[in-house]
Amino acid sequence: MAEVVLDVRSITKTFGGLKAVNDLSFVVREGEIVSLIGPNGSGKTTTFNLITGLYEPDSGDVLLKDESIAGLKPGQIYERGISRTFQMLRLFSNMSILDNVLVGMHGRTRANVIDCMLHTPRMRREEAESVARAKEILGLFPGRFPASRHSQPALSLSYANRRRLEIARALAGEPALLLLDEPVAGMNPAESLEVMRQIRDLRDMGYTILMIEHDMNVIMGASDRVIAMDHGEKIAEGAPQEVANDPAVVEAYLGKRGADTAS
Amino acid sequence: MSFEHVFSLTVSGVTVGMIYALIALGYTMVYGVLQLINFAHGEVFTVGGYIAASTLIWIGVDASTPLWVKLGYFALALVVSVVVTATLGWLIERVAYRPLRGRSRIIPLLSAIGVSIFLQNLLIVIFGPEPIIMPTAIVPAGFVNVFGARVRILQIIVIAVSLLLMALLTWIVKGTRIGKAMRATSQDREAAEMMGIETNRTISFTFVIGSALAAIGGFIVAMYYGSLQFDTGFLYGLKAFTAAVLGGIGNIPGAVVGSLILGLAENWGVGLTLGLLAWLFVVGLALGLYIQMVHAPRRRIDHIADEFRTPEYEGRLKAVYRLAPVVAVKTLLSERTDALVHVSARHAVQLMAGNLVLFAFAVVFFMNGDVQFSSKWQHVISFAVLMAILMFRPSGILGENIQEKV
Incomplete structure (x- = not known):
């Protein structure tokens, strides 16, 4: 078992x-x-x-x-x-589709405020990895989140796609x-x-x-x-x-x- | 009324606008994450200016100090003021707002007013009720000639530094991890918390950044006007808050746009003769006519359902927006037969009324071309601008940063 x-x-x-x-x-x-x-x-x-x-x-x-x-x-x-989706959708609707997924990874990235300010290589590498992973997760929903839409705000999505995006955001927490x-x-x-x-x-x-x-x-x-x-x-x-x-x-x-x- | 005069008024307006913007950003960011109007922010700004000025007084700068030493002192005062003020901002949130979070919105608002009064009195206790005088030796005193107008070097520095800070802030909010956390927290704090974002730390960070900007604003005002008083922050806070509302509260670019408009309105309003101010109405009228004749009918025509789309019907829609109000008024008075045409006619009449008002103002101002508002009217003018803009756009010029709950 x-x-x-x-x-x-x-x-x-x-x-x-x-x-x-x-x-x-x-x-x-x-x-x-x-x-x-x-x-x-x-x-x-x-x-x-x-x-x-x-x-x-x-x-x-x-x-x-x-x-x-x-x-x-x-x-x-x-x-x-443990990540979850909500019965009543709770996306960050003014943020872009990609950013919504990236927020889901927030806890996994380690760069702190100082790293952000100084734009250290560590932070840049981490950021690039996060973006790549986020795109991979969005790719799990074929045809729903084409690359051209990644920078559009989440509120531009149809209802069903918002639900999918919430699942994608939850997956970002691995x-x-x-x-x-x-x-x-x-x-x-x-x-x-x-x-x-x-x-x-x-x-x-x-x-x-x-x-x-x-x-x-x-x-x-x-x-x-x-x-x-x-x-x-x-x-x-x-x-x-x-x-x-x-x-x-x-x-x-x-x-x-x-x-x-x-x- | 020469070009140089107008130009130097514009430079002053932009400078003051930038100072307002440095303060307004703090209001708007805090409103963004907490939906709280931090009325103590004006006092945070005063404290920033006081700390910078008293650091310089304590060091003792005079005209004989060499330039590079002066620059060092300047940097020291800036750092001390920013650090102390940012800590103060952090402390205010921690002590006065966080314990009250989740209560009805009026309660933290009262707490904010309390903090504001407390800080004013603290300044009186520590520094006394007389204004604190900035050591003049530290203030860049020169002038440069731009397009024949004398512009203070300090003004150029203020504008450049403010633009730099705003670019930095934009980058922090848009491009960094902590900025992402700020945006997520402002949209849905509970959901952000569930995504592992430490919202308390994010809120603290917002207060720290806002207070640091206000401290720089306070330093700049102390240099620009040479002195500060314990209650200077009240009026500046009020103006900056007005600017934030003007641009759309919670909206960061909006705070900058609102501040610039307010700064320019204050300076142009009392510095220019009505004859020159009338040209603003002429520009407004041109814009209004463009909206009425071109923009609005085009938008309406887009709304025609395909099965009704005939050149004749399009012509009917366009006709109500024409300059001759007869068609629009006739449509309104006759029986309501077509919803789109009827609504368009009402819209057209409203637009025409607005344009007529602009026209009337332009004519009245041109007829009294030599008159100038007394500088006593400065605050009245800025609030008149606020009222006029909010009447047409209640959510501010760039719109309130509303969390659309889906």
Whole structure:
């Protein structure tokens, strides 16, 4: 069995009296695509925020390659190898496409303020390497980011391409684990199919992916494993087909009566 | 009213504009990253000037000091002033703004006003309420003849140094890693933080750079006018802030453009007779007529849907923008049959009204060609320019640096 990349150990997060995430545990292994599903408000995005350090868990621990990361700052967690995209896009829209990817590499480049001011050879070499790598990453989305567009602002992109650019920016962090928050939200079926294939390609390249998704076609087509959540708790886990037919999952989506009618 | 007079007024205007720009850049950069109007910035500028002047007084420069020693003292004063002032800027952010970050925007604003009052009083306590006098021996005193006008060497130095600093700043923001971090932080601080950017350090850096520029501005003003007072920074801060808004707050080139316009308006406004000022309105009128007759109709014609595009329809659209307002007014008064034509007619009438106002101003100014505004009107004129421009472009000349959230 492949090495465990992410190990979430019974994390809990409460907001006031609400248990947004309750005693949640799961693992993500190297080279797999795991989908997190569940009705709205079931705690999926909160889980993401707990993993990426936007929130600190009230109890429990998060381990990245056997190292505890719970309670670290988002930037530190990013540098240790978890990058993410957002449900609501958060690109730097006035910056160029290339710069957006370069910002994603910010934590990896070491040149400091003094280097920048003096324009040292070290800094220039690093800059050239970063630009080359950024272009390589943009090249992973064939035809979407031609070189002629690299200097255009991100806001000039179509919605679907902005979503792709956010994935590219996340890849720039050379992540051990990539978190995608609803990567195909708002896309038409053809576009989601393309993104789904791209996500699978990324896995084949060796990336490990944890994603939140609502689109059943994408979940069925891309994930190796699915974790279903409701009211902050894990209610099912397993192969996509298994989870989709699990009575508890059907009930969570349709309610008790709906589930009875369906079965 | 000779050419030399106009030229030297222009040089003064550009010089003052450059000084405003050095201060305005600090306002605009801080607004860019924090959406905070740092009202203590004017006082930071005064402190910069005070430190430079008091360093030179403490060293004791006089006319007998050889030139190269003077240059050394000058450099020393500059470095001391920049370092102390930059540290002060860093400290202000650390003590007065950072603990209040994330609160409603009015709270750090009050804190900024508090810091501003504190610094003014600190200057009184340390240096007393009398103005501090810059040792005249250090100030380059010569004049050169440019196109027959006498221009102070200091003015040329000020303009050159400011341009150099602005080029440097542009390069830092556009071309370096820390500049990239600044731009990312100003667009979406939380996302930048998640990309491993140390936003706190970036914000501190912004304050340091802004304060360093203000310190140089303070030094320049102390040399240019020979003295500084504890409250000099208030008016300069206000003017520079105005310039930043004029150019589009948060927009770095905008701060420079706004400052130049303000500097020129102040100098031309009280230095030129109305007869000469009228030519500005003539230029404005020419521009307005170009927009009305050529630019606007061309833009409208681009909007015609392909299935309606006939020479006749294009002619109808052009006609409403023609000089004869009859067509436009008639279209507006008649029943609304075609949205594009109707909207164009309204637009045309607005443009015509604007051009008429420009024309009226030009005529009135030409008729009173010999009159000159008293210099008491200087501040009124600069704020009138501000109002006039903001009325047409509420986000400033080059536009506010708005984060378009996608």
